[in-house]
Structure formats: C-alpha cells, structure tokens
Amino acid sequence: LIVPSWLQFCDIIKEIFDMCKEVRDGKVASYIPQLGRANPESWGVSICTVDGQRVHFGDTTKPFCVQSVSKAFNYAIAASDLGADFVHQYVGQEPSGRLFNEICLDLKNRPHNPMVNSGAIIVSSLIQNKLNLADRFEYILNAYRKISGGEYVGFNNAVFLSERLTADRNHALAYYMKEYNCFPKETTSLNDALDFYFQLCSLEATCESMSVMAATLANGGVCPLTEQRCIDSRPCRDVLSLMYSCGMYDYSGQFAFHVGLPAKSGVSGALIVVVPNLMGICLWSPPLDSLGNSCRGVAFCKELINRFNFHNYDSL
Numbered sequence: 020l021i022v023p024s025w026l027q028f029c030d031i032i033k034e035i036f037d038m039c040k041e042v043r044d045g046k047v048a049s050y051i052p053q054l055g056r057a058n059p060e061s062w063g064v065s066i067c068t069v070d071g072q073r074v075h076f077g078d079t080t081k082p083f084c085v086q087s088v089s090k091a092f093n094y095a096i097a098a099s100d101l102g103a104d105f106v107h108q109y110v111g112q113e114p115s116g117r118l119f120n121e122i123c124l125d126l127k128n129r130p131h132n133p134m135v136n137s138g139a140i141i142v143s144s145l146i147q148n149k150l151n152l153a154d155r156f157e158y159i160l161n162a163y164r165k166i167s168g169g170e171y172v173g174f175n176n177a178v179f180l181s182e183r184l185t186a187d188r189n190h191a192l193a194y195y196m197k198e199y200n201c202f203p204k205e206t207t208s209l210n211d212a213l214d215f216y217f218q219l220c221s222l223e224a225t226c227e228s229m230s231v232m233a234a235t236l237a238n239g240g241v242c243p244l245t246e247q248r249c250i251d252s253r254p255c256r257d258v259l260s261l262m263y264s265c266g267m268y269d270y271s272g273q274f275a276f277h278v279g280l281p282a283k284s285g286v287s288g289a290l291i292v293v294v295p296n297l298m299g300i301c302l303w304s305p306p307l308d309s310l311g312n313s314c315r316g317v318a319f320c321k322e323l324i325n326r327f328n329f330h331n332y333d334s335l
C-alpha cells in the first residue's frame with residue numbers, strides 16, 4: 020500500500036477538514052447568478068491514492084462546475100492528442116503575472132500559458148477541431164469520464180447559458196487573439212470557439228469523481244481505478260509543471276512556495292491538488308479569497324503541508 024497507515028492518515032485528514040470548516044472568510048463568485056446562489060457552507064474533501072484507496076469528508080457527492088479546473092485537463096487532453104510541441108506553437112509556458120482574464124499576449128503573440136482564459140480558449144479550439152461541436156463535446160465528455168474512472172461527470176446548462184450571456188471579456192480576448200492570428204486555421208467562428216470553452220467550464224464533477232481525475236495525474240496519466248492510460252506521460256508531466264507555476268491565479272508563486280504541490284483552482288470553489296506518485300485531492304468550498312481561490316481549500320493545503328512532508332522540497 021502506498022499509504023501504509025491509512026486509518027491514521029484518514030484521522031489526520033478528518034482533523035484538517037474539521038479545522039478548515041471553521042474558516043468563514045471569502046465570498047462566493049457572483050459574476051453569474053448561478054454561481055452566486057452556491058451554498059457558502061458546502062465543504063468537501065476527497066482523496067484517491069495512486070493505488071485506489073479512497074477517503075471522503077463532507078459534501079463529496081454534490082455536483083459543482085469544474086470552471087477553470089477544466090483548463091488543466093483540457094490542456095492534458097489536447098497535448099495527448101496533438102503532442103506538446105504542436106500545442107505550444109499556440110500557447111506558452113510562462114506565468115503571465117497578470118489577472119487570469121487580462122488582455123495580453125507574450126512576445127511571440129501567444130497567450131502566456133494554458134491556465135489563463137486566453138490560453139484556455141486557444142487550447143479548447145485545438146481539441147478535435149476538425150469535428151463539429153456536438154462531436155467535440157461528446158469527445159471531451161468521454162475523455163473526462165475515462166480520466167475519472169467512470170465516476171460522475173455532468174453538464175450544467177444553466178451555467179453554460181449564463182456564462183455565454185456574461186462574456187464580454189472573453190469575447191474581447193477572442194477578438195484580440197483573432198487580430199494576432201492566435202487561433203488554429205480550423206477555427207472558423209469565434210462564437211463556436213467560445214461556446215466550446217464555456218461548455219468546458221460548465222462541466223460538472225463531484226469531489227469524489229474529481230479526486231480520481233487528480234489521482235490520474237498523480238499516477239502519470241493512468242487512472243488508478245481502471246488502470247487505463249488516459250493522458251500520455253509527457254503531457255501529464257507538462258500539465259503538472261504548468262499547474263505548479265500557474266495553477267492558482269496570482270497566488271501561484273506563493274502557493275508553490277508554501278505548499279509546493281501542483282494544483283488548479285476554479286471560481287466554483289473547486290481545487291485539485293496532486294501529490295505526484297502518491298494521491299490526488301479534490302477540495303470544494305465556494306467562498307473565494309480576493310485572488311479567486313477557495314479560502315477553505317487554500318487553508319486545507321497549508322495545514323496538509325504542516326502535517327505531512329508532501330512539499331516538493333520536503334524530501335531534501
């Protein structure tokens with residue numbers, strides 16, 4: 020067993036879960052009404068190890084939208100299909116040092132990285148872009164289901180419709196990138212490109228299913244429940260590198276310093292954390308700090324590192 024004293028480990032996770040439940044900071048995202056109505060009390064923690072041991076505390080079977088957490092998986096799927104070198108002709112690997120939805124490109128006129136909106140719009144426009152939108156959506160849904168070992172992956176149409184209605188900035192980003200020829204030649208319509216991006220943000224998961232998705236990343240791209248390869252090993256390494264440097268918005272540098280693990284957060288309050296070769300963790304609590312990360316999620320990660328030597332450089 021990869022975690023030998025599993026019950027002891029679970030007891031400590033339960034303590035950290037209870038401790039973070041007391042955190043009352045932050046505000047639920049309200050740029051669309053569907054997210055604004057999220058229950059600030061929701062709090063779930065799920066862990067899945069690379070050998071399939073599972074533990075869950077709190078609201079781990081309630082669905083939430085994956086939002087920006089999808090950026091990590093979409094990149095991994097695109098790079099597995101097309102190769103990292105091809106994908107990085109269109110998007111860089113550098114933290115932008117700017118807000119996630121800022122209108123800016125790097126010196127080669129590419130989005131800075133796949134974890135900001137501009138980069139994620141380009142990455143999604145690379146995925147199966149010779150197919151029509153219906154087939155592309157089905158392709159992604161199947162890919163997510165495979166990565167989650169067949170556990171819950173859904174779609175929230177209300178969120179999709181309201182993302183689309185509240186999309187001035189993402190349209191501005193798309194037009195700006197069109198001006199600079201950032202899109203692949205297959206992209207004929209910006210509306211389709213953005214619709215696909217909003218659909219990917221509106222996919223749903225639960226803490227349980229998303230902990231398996233994170234565990235697939237921890238396991239080098241092989242789902243620990245099914246032992247199926249879902250992500251090639253090089254893209255798996257690459258997405259973890261990008262999550263480490265860019266996964267937590269403008270807190271990424273501090274998170275790498277204090278926690279030292281690859282992670283990705285989203286405005287729904289979802290947060291995945293990967294302990295390579297060991298486990299995937301999904302945390303979900305809707306209230307966000309000023310930088311857009313789940314307050315309880317970040318508090319959990321800091322305490323996790325106090326209790327265990329999971330920081331990338333703890334082993335030195």
Ligand code: GLN
Pocket residue numbers: 086087088119120136182189220284285286287
């Ligand atoms: N869907 C939102 C957008 O594209 C926010 C994504 C996120 O989680 N930051 O602006």
